Amino acid sequence: MKLSERIVLSLYRIELHLYPGKFRRRYAPEMLEAAQLSYSESRSPLLFSLSLAIDGIVGATREHLRTATTSVPSMAVITMLLTFSLVAVSVFHQQILRRGADRAPQQIVSSLKAHASSIEEATILQAAAPAEIASPAWLESQSPFTAIYNAQGDVVSANATLHGALPQPPRGIFKRMRDSGLYKVTWQPESGIRVALVGEPAASGQFLVAGQSLIKAETRISRFDHILLWIWAMELFGMLLLYQVRRAKGTSLPS
Amino acid sequence: MSSTASASPEKHLPLTPAVFAILLALVDGEKHGYAIMQEARQHTTMGPGTLYGSIDRLLASGLVRETGISEDERRRYYALTALGKRVIMAETQRLERAIQLARRKGIKASEAKA
Structure with missing residues (x-):
């Protein structure tokens, strides 16, 4: 196994910890194997790594939303996942523009x-x-x-x-x-x-x-980060609203 | 994971492209996760998170069942249930009706690349 492959799979193994415990215990070994086999077949390791990271973040968020209740820890995990994904998008965008320069x-x-x-x-x-x-x-x-x-x-x-x-x-x-x-x-x-x-x-x-x-590149990065900041603020507001609505109804989030 | 299996196939429609691809991959018989993913990737994008999240929901809704584990216990095998077969047939019929409507309106697949 190449060093780059080992690094990507190690990072993916860490990312799997973002999933709910029950889901992770059930599927993590199979997901790791699928990621490893897919990596060895991918034509562009960089693009594959990026899509794997996004797939992990989206999947973990979805699983938390499926199983989440109105408990503060669940909402905190979801908020953290959304924040993490926005930071990842910001860093990726920054790297693209910086390398472009x-x-x-x-x-x-x-x-x-x-x-x-x-x-x-x-x-x-x-x-x-x-x-x-x-x-x-x-x-x-x-x-x-x-x-x-x-x-x-x-x-x-x-x-x-x-x-x-x-x-x-x-x-x-x-x-x-x-x-x-x-x-x-x-x-x-x-x-x-x-x-x-x-x-x-x-x-x-x-x-x-x-x-x-x-x-010019840094101005574009700054503008994009402002947009992400607004999205983040709206996400926080949305989560707070959802929390209040669910709490008032005394129900769990939709599966 | 709740057992919310509904016996009516129509209640599971429309399927997402990922779920349709997974069920289609299992029409030939039982497969392990990676084999499903390989086949599904021929017509949709799918990573491990999408695959196993979908499989988990399909198990919970009774469209797919687990048939066994490989000898080294690294791979679990999945197969369509009777309900799963009815659901993919119903979805195929739904798509066929949509395609027929598109044909009647003059949409031709051969012109898509033009």
């Missing part, structure tokens, strides 16, 4: 590396008109900047400036680049400026780096 810089670095084998990297960027990273126009744009750094991590050339100077990220990231090859990191030179940086060492020992503003 790396895509353009990564393409630039790959392309630059392919062309840089035959020419001097330092001359590649000289023709480009420098953009100002701190300017609102660049921060709101989706245009990545490109820069080349020497083996010590000092900037050699760039098609953008930060307050008039060539952009100089912390030198520590270049060691990580040297160790891991392609390296992605969020660079925040100052408050209000956040950049998705992607870098890779070139054959010459220099580093090829491209960066894109994260402002």
Whole structure:
């Protein structure tokens, strides 16, 4: 069994604890086996893991609703499950947008590396008109900047400036680049400026780096999280209302 | 799990796609959970949570029964009950009527991909 498969199944085993005890004792071994066999047959482990996680959350919520009474612990578990699922959606959405911000810089670095084998990297960027990273126009744009750094991590050339100077990220990231090859990191030179940086060492020992503003992605994340917060508040209100109605009628929740 | 089995098949209709797929998978004979899931996935999305939640409800409503456990005790086998067979037949008839109505209104399956 691969390490990734072992991790996914361990997480799923933990997720099964979200189910009501009686259901879990009856079906958990079979569910685990089904998950394991399905994983080995899946074409995309990432998508499968995500669908397995969602299936688990939805299934556990459904089973709690089937068996729940108006008792406070049952309502608390349901509320917790709903909260957990919203947090999972938020984290997933955040990861999608954050990784999306790396895509353009990564393409630039790959392309630059392919062309840089035959020419001097330092001359590649000289023709480009420098953009100002701190300017609102660049921060709101989706245009990545490109820069080349020497083996010590000092900037050699760039098609953008930060307050008039060539952009100089912390030198520590270049060691990580040297160790891991392609390296992605969020660079925040100052408050209000956040950049998705992607870098890779070139054959010459220099580093090829491209960066894109994260402002647009983070604004979208923030807006989405606001919507989720409203949904969460409505869920809480709904649960409270359901609790009051059921309590007044003295009945259990529908199965 | 309450035993709320209703003898009238119509009272169980319409079936959800997942329940229809599970009952259909069991028409050939008894199967264990994963085998049901594999067959059901040919026409609907289904994870372990959906499968075993549905099986639990089908057991409670008397549409499915447990027939045994494998020698290593890891797999339980399930089969349709007489009521389960009547329910899937009733659902198939209901779907056929819906399809016939759609045909009369000029809906053709071959045009769906166009």
